[in-house]
Amino acid sequence: MSLNLPTAFITKYQALLQTEAPAFFASLQQSIVKGFRLNPLRANWRTVQADLSKPIAYVPTGFYGEVAGRSLEHQTGYIYSQDPSAMYVAEAAAVQPGDKVLDLCAAPGGKSTQLAGKLAGQGLLVANEINRQRGKVLAENLERIGAKNVLLLNERPDRLVNTFKGFFDKILVDAPCSGEGMFRKDPAAVEYWSPDYSAECATRQQKILTSALQMLKPGGELIYSTCTFAPEEDEQIAAWLLEQPQVAEILPIKKWPGMESGRPEWAAGQAELRHCVRLFPHHFQGEGHFIAKFKITATPIEPTTTTSRTKKNKNNRSIFRGLTATEKKYWQTFAQTVLAANWVAQADLRVFNDRLYYYPITWPDISKLHFLRPGLELGTFKKGRFEPTYSLALALAPASSKRVIELTPEQWNQYVKGLPLQATEFNQLSNGWYLLTCQQKAFCFGKLTQGTLKNAFPKGLRLRYGN
Numbered sequence: 001m002s003l004n005l006p007t008a009f010i011t012k013y014q015a016l017l018q019t020e021a022p023a024f025f026a027s028l029q030q031s032i033v034k035g036f037r038l039n040p041l042r043a044n045w046r047t048v049q050a051d052l053s054k055p056i057a058y059v060p061t062g063f064y065g066e067v068a069g070r071s072l073e074h075q076t077g078y079i080y081s082q083d084p085s086a087m088y089v090a091e092a093a094a095v096q097p098g099d100k101v102l103d104l105c106a107a108p109g110g111k112s113t114q115l116a117g118k119l120a121g122q123g124l125l126v127a128n129e130i131n132r133q134r135g136k137v138l139a140e141n142l143e144r145i146g147a148k149n150v151l152l153l154n155e156r157p158d159r160l161v162n163t164f165k166g167f168f169d170k171i172l173v174d175a176p177c178s179g180e181g182m183f184r185k186d187p188a189a190v191e192y193w194s195p196d197y198s199a200e201c202a203t204r205q206q207k208i209l210t211s212a213l214q215m216l217k218p219g220g221e222l223i224y225s226t227c228t229f230a231p232e233e234d235e236q237i238a239a240w241l242l243e244q245p246q247v248a249e250i251l252p253i254k255k256w257p258g259m260e261s262g263r264p265e266w267a268a269g270q271a272e273l274r275h276c277v278r279l280f281p282h283h284f285q286g287e288g289h290f291i292a293k294f295k296i297t298a299t300p301i302e303p304t305t306t307t308s309r310t311k312k313n314k315n316n317r318s319i320f321r322g323l324t325a326t327e328k329k330y331w332q333t334f335a336q337t338v339l340a341a342n343w344v345a346q347a348d349l350r351v352f353n354d355r356l357y358y359y360p361i362t363w364p365d366i367s368k369l370h371f372l373r374p375g376l377e378l379g380t381f382k383k384g385r386f387e388p389t390y391s392l393a394l395a396l397a398p399a400s401s402k403r404v405i406e407l408t409p410e411q412w413n414q415y416v417k418g419l420p421l422q423a424t425e426f427n428q429l430s431n432g433w434y435l436l437t438c439q440q441k442a443f444c445f446g447k448l449t450q451g452t453l454k455n456a457f458p459k460g461l462r463l464r465y466g467n
């Protein structure tokens with residue numbers, strides 16, 4: 001591998017890093033370090049066919065190594081491939097089960113999936129992504145891990161403020177940045193780089209952060225991260241945050257071997273910038289990252305900036321409603337036959353466009369916002385029946401279903417390609433919906449009719465998995 005670094009980039013980091021610069025530039029020419037995380041939302045989360053011999057000390061669910069993207073483990077959300085440096089952001093956020101958390105710049109979902117794991121199904125994760133296409137990838141990744149307590153939005157940060165003012169315990173801003181830390185992972189990022197790019201990114205970062213500060217509860221915490229080395233987007237943004245009236249202090253983040261402190265001399269010299277974390281590839285096994293954490297004042301402070309008014313969202317004119325008596329009957333019939341226990345409370349069910357969602361009454365009203373997943377989609381009401389979704393199957397443990405068919409890896413391979421299945425043992429089973437598992441991992445629903453398991457694997461995913 002040979003990265004052709006811009007001359008202005010080399011001059012800049014020679015001046016900043018001085019004697020360290022040769023080691024820094026040499027590390028950018030080396031291969032990337034790969035990692036993956038396991039999903040603690042799965043009861044048997046360690047039962048994966050992957051090499052777990054190289055654990056990452058600072059992430060309880062993280063390991064060094066590479067995993068197969070087409071595998072059963074990947075499809076069922078047991079494994080998420082992620083750069084080891086990126087994994088430290090959600091760890092530093094120290095989210096607790098029950099917290100209300102916003103991941104403001106969330107796609108493709110590395111940090112959101114990790115945050116959802118930390119919430120352990122309690123509290124709420126709002127994952128927002130401004131770019132709709134990237135939001136679809138985020139949706140797929142969040143669906144795979146089977147989290148029940150996630151709202152997925154597709155909004156500009158300032159449009160979220162009216163709905164979520166003072167609402168969150170923790171907000172992560174993993175900001176769009178100049179991406180210098182990703183140069184060796186994505187050499188195309190070098191092409192976008194220019195001496196002025198960091199200043200442009202810094203302006204955008206301040207705008208995003210201004211919205212984030214308004215959505216935190218008094219005493220809440222803001223986690224700011226980038227994947228760039230540029231002080232303009234790192235220490236200088238942290239210094240700017242310290243000047244904001246809503247920010248009480250910068251919080252220390254634990255530094256594991258190879259992690260470095262922020263550099264006060266790269267901003268206006270504020271000593272507390274040493275609390276930030278810098279991950280440099282010449283000292284740390286992973287790509288370049290910067291992480292800072294802030295405590296918000298205990299008394300609410302009204303911002304001086306105005307927020308954009310949230311108009312009613314034209315796309316979502318018909319908002320959630322409760323279930324009709326017929327829908328209730330269809331859902332209950334399904335739930336009583338297929339689900340082992342009273343899996344969700346009746347009060348937490350909402351219908352939107354004939355789709356049934358798990359949406360607890362305690363969650364805020366998002367009907368004025370653009371969303372991609374307004375809660376966990378449980379199924380669709382069709383003429384005279386209820387059809388469960390793929391996302392419900394992924395959110396269920398095999399023990400949560402009364403009707404399970406365990407398939408062999410060969411049958412899984414056929415099913416994820418979209419083929420129907422037949423087997424003599426199916427003939428003894430009654431018709432209807434079954435949770436399909438393979439190696440005790442729930443991977444889809446299937447409808448059995450006269451001994452044939454009809455295929456319900458999502459069409460858009462059919463070429464993605466198996467061999």
Ligand SMILES: C[S@@+](CC[C@H](N)C(=O)[O-])C[C@H]1O[C@@H](n2cnc3c(N)ncnc32)[C@H](O)[C@@H]1O
Binds near residue numbers: 104105108109131
């Ligand atoms: C560094 S990436 C986030 C990576 C993600 N947190 C993860 O761990 O997978 C930054 C994201 O910010 C989004 N973004 C770009 N401009 C934005 C803006 N003005 N406001 C909010 N988000 C923006 C990008 O589309 C991108 O998905």
